[in-house]
Amino acid sequence: MVKKNSESKNKKVKALPAKKVNAGKPSKKTVKKAASRPVRKKAKTPALKKILKKTLLPGVPAEIPVLERKEEKKPLHPSHIYDKYDTMFQDSYGETGIVLLPRDPYWLFAYWEVTPASIEQAKKVLGNDFNSSKTILRVYEITNIIFNGRNAHSSFDIILENLLRSWYINVPLSEKNWIVDIGILAPSGKYFLLSRSNAVATPADSISNTDYEEWMDSAESWKMYTTRAGANSKNRAGTCGIYGAEDRAFEASSAGVSSLAGPVRFENKASAFWLKAGTEIIVYGATEPDARVTINGNPVRLNADGSFSTRFALTDGLHLLDISGRSASGNYKKTFKLRVTQETYKEE
Amino acid sequence: MPKGYLALVLHAHLPYIRHPEHEDFLEEDWFFEAIFETYIPLLLVYERLVEDGVDFRITMSLTPPLINMLADPLLQDRALKHIEKLVQLSEKEMRRTEFEPHFNNVAKMYNWKFNEYRAYFLKYNKNIVNWFKKFSDLGKLEIITCGATHGYLPLMRVNEKAVHAQIKVAVSCHKKHLGKQPNGIWLPECAYYPGVENILKENGIKFFFVDSHGLNYAKPRPRYGVFAPVFTRNGTAAFARDIESSKQVWSAKEGYPGDFYYREFYRDVGFDLDYEYIKPFINADGLRTFTGMKYYRITGSSDYKEAYDPLIAGHKAAEHAGNFLFNREKQVEHLAKGMDRKPIIVAPYDAELYGHWWYEGPQFLDFFLRKVFFDQDVFKTITPSEYLKEYPTNQVCAPCESSWGYKGTHEVWLEGSNDWLYRHLHKAADRMCGLAERFPNAHGTLRRALNQMARELLLAQASDWAFIMKTKTNVGYAINETKDHLSRFTKLYEDINNNCIDLPWLNWIEYKDNIFPEIDYRAYL
Structure with missing residues (x-):
């Protein structure tokens, strides 16, 4: 008996490769432990052994509780054989390049990809300098100029940590045009351009102060007549009421109320603990399948076998339920009168 | 003679969600909810206004994904199943709540409405695009288009051909289902970037909308702010959203939909009732979901909720419609003084706000449009096309890049x-x-x-x-x-x-x- 027990112990030990040597050779410890458990000694019958095995596994109940009864697995839709093709999402594309997007008047977003081949090329060009160099974003302000790489109004650098693939760039001025380079900068000032982005323009962030007016007739789309704002000040006075002092109201944006924003929004709970309880009464019964049954005068739908079941929410107080059935021929009638009382007492 | 105009714009959109490989797909419910909580209730409002001889104008964008879903036979059948289940549930609920007259009332209301929606859904052969088309043909509704799949155009423009395809495919979808060229477009998320008007013009679109700052920050400064459209350089018109009228309805805090007598969205029998009882009416995988039957009113900011009373809520909707009317009258009167033309107030909303989020929304619109027609002469409702016909000469401005998202920039989507x-x-x-x-x-x-x-x-x-x-x-x-x-x-x-x-x-x-x-x-x- 002792031996049998120690064997089962050894099974456990086997899982740990370091102690493999012990296999089949019970150590003193396991023998002693097994001996101190008389219950196990009794495990003679296979049935008991089974139970023991089960109880040995912590956390697994002997029987699956009725509530967690698993339903039969539905067969998968035939198209599931194609699911494997839905993993062809690529992470990168093997091309060096950088793309710039404007987000708002003061922020740009750049994403890029740099291939190992481009890095190799940079290594060649920069030589020994490469090892001490850094990857940078060089941001050029190019409003109203045809950019040739050297004629920007101004530029600034952002040093990138390795492995970055995108970055938000804060720019100091709104309503300007920008281009961004990704490149490798050596301490000596040597610069290797990896890729140059598209040009973008950032929008305005306030009411424009240009107030010349130009009007167009949609009938003659291209014939425009300009009214030089001679009565400049007058116009301004006229419009200020229309603009109003109010700027854009943020809470009026769509993000707050959209068909996609919900549906899950939990309210702030007034107190930490809450409890809700409700009662319902189930009225059920059976009769001949072709009979007619009413509860309080309302007809009840019978199942094919003549059984029926309905439920009512119960509130406190007395409730009357008149259940009556009438045979199909109309010759027989039976009525039950139920009285149900509910009282609720709340203790706090 | 009216002194000004109001253009109500409802943007009806849902992403294309269709999963034939699943019997019951959770996200498809958005579509069914939208049909039976927003689109059909709104269409019924239009139907009754027309019956009663009330003249009104509304602009609606039906986005191409939505039109495609509404016209899809598989989704139509699933929608029918959805409403039939709701009819069943409401029948069961009428019985279950027999001892609770305050809830029983509401259950009866749902039963009545669900039966009605089902009947109308079948009347239009399960394709309510045709129902929308009816009001468009009557001249009450101006239906405009959107991006083909509601793509965010400013962030797509690095390849303008992609933007072009979004517009071109949308316009041909619109022609196919509604039988005519759309005059206008609701840019997806109201997101405008300078230059997109050229693509619009190529596709025959004559006007679009921007958020308030899209015109307020335009160059040069538009003389009438957001209260008259401007022409972009190529002659495509831009209308801008009015903040005041938006806020009255949109705002979670000050807006009408937050009134304590209106229906509470988040208390639904799908979550409240006994699991075994409600199981046939929630998701097939047994996940509790919203069913659409909700018994409570907002009541207050705490967890405590009282029973919903449709009658009181209806009175509230009428009261709010009156308030909205009064405010628009005052606004128009004030604006008209400083302008050489009739001002136009553009009030755009997500269509799903009406009915789905704000249950009494369609009722509010009904009251409002009747009041506009019968009770006052200060302003009329109008469509953008009609306004441009009345005023073919407009100021030329370059609108500012913008969206109607948080902060008015692209930040939400980037x-x-x-x-x-x-x-x-x-x-x-x-x-x-x-x-x-x-x-x-x-x-x-x-x-x-x-x-x-x-x-x-x-x-x-x-x-x-x-x-x-x-x-x-x-x-x-x-x-x-x-x-x-x-x-x-x-x-x-x-x-x-x-x-x-x-x-x-x-x-x-x-x-x-x-x-x-x-x-x-x-x-x-």
Whole structure:
């Protein structure tokens, strides 16, 4: 008996490769432990052994509780054989390049990809300098100029940590045009351009102060007549009421109320603990399948076998339920009168 | 003679969600809820206004994905099943609440409404696009289009052909289902960038909308601010949103929908009732979901809720309609003084706000439009097309890049949670254009594959995915959808390049992602 027990112990030990040597050779410890458990000694019958095995596994109940009864697995839709093709999402594309997007008047977003081949090329060009160099974003302000790489109004650098693939760039001025380079900068000032982005323009962030007016007739789309704002000040006075002092109201944006924003929004709970309880009464019964049954005068739908079941929410107080059935021929009638009382007492 | 105009604009949109491979798909419920909580209740309002001889104008954008879903037989059948289940549930509920007259009342209201919705849904052969079309033909409703899949255009413009395709495909979808060229467009998320008007003009679109700052920050400063449209340089008109009227309805804090007597959205029998009882009416996988039967009113800011009373809520809706009317009258009177033309107040809303979020919304509109017609002469409702007809001469301005999202910029759709998308969307657009150029006259299977590529690209571009990632609801679903469409796109791309198209798979994917059956990939040329 002792031996049998120690064997089962050894099974456990086997899982740990370091102690493999012990296999089949019970150590003193396991023998002693097994001996101190008389219950196990009794495990003679296979049935008991089974139970023991089960109880040995912590956390697994002997029987699956009725509530967690698993339903039969539905067969998968035939198209599931194609699911494997839905993993062809690529992470990168093997091309060096950088793309710039404007987000708002003061922020740009750049994403890029740099291939190992481009890095190799940079290594060649920069030589020994490469090892001490850094990857940078060089941001050029190019409003109203045809950019040739050297004629920007101004530029600034952002040093990138390795492995970055995108970055938000804060720019100091709104309503300007920008281009961004990704490149490798050596301490000596040597610069290797990896890729140059598209040009973008950032929008305005306030009411424009240009107030010349130009009007167009949609009938003659291209014939425009300009009214030089001679009565400049007058116009301004006229419009200020229309603009109003109010700027854009943020809470009026769509993000707050959209068909996609919900549906899950939990309210702030007034107190930490809450409890809700409700009662319902189930009225059920059976009769001949072709009979007619009413509860309080309302007809009840019978199942094919003549059984029926309905439920009512119960509130406190007395409730009357008149259940009556009438045979199909109309010759027989039976009525039950139920009285149900509910009282609720709340203790706090 | 009216002194000014009000243009109500309802933007009706849902992303294209259709899963034939699942019996019951959680996210498809958005669509069914929208039909039976918003679209049909709104259509019934229009129906009754017309019956009663009330003249009114509303502008509605029906986005191409929504039109395609409304016209899809599989989804139509599922929608019918949805409303039939609701009828059943309401019948059961009428009995269950027999001892609770305050709830019983509400259950009866639902039963009445669900039966009515079901009847009208069947009357229009399960395709309510035709019902919308009826009011458009009567001249009451101006239906405008949107991006083909609600793609966020300013973040797509690095390849303008992709923007072009979004507009072109949308316009041809609109023509197919509504029988006419759309005059206007609701830019997806109201997101404008300078230059998009050229693409609009090429596709015959005459006006679009921007958010308030889109015109307030325009160059030069528009003389009438947001209260008259401006022309962009190419003659396409831009209308701008009015803040005041928006806030009265939109705002979560001050807006009408927050009134304590209105129906509480978040208490639904799908979550409140006994599991076994409600199980046949929630998701087939046993997940508790909203059913649409809600018994409580907002009551207050705490958890404590009282029973909903449709009668009192109706009175509130009338009261709010009166208030909205009064405010618009005052606004128009004030504006008209300083202008040489009648001001136009543009009030755009997500259509789903009316009915789905704000249950009494359609009722509010009904009261409001009746009051506008019968009770005052200060202003009239109008469509943008009619306004442009009355005032063909407008100031020329360059609107400012903007959106109607938080802060009015692109930030909602370009931030930490969703910026990874654009790398892939841009690449896919470039690949699409490359293949279109390589095969400008494809036939047979190759043509089908290229058309399907265009569908997958468009579906991946929907701004809804980025929005969901940002708002952190159903994030997993949004990521999966994007990746699935991009994966399918990539497979098609590689199959075409290897000259080896997987026909059985193509058959399936054409059936599954069947938006725009009429699509022509040459939109990317």
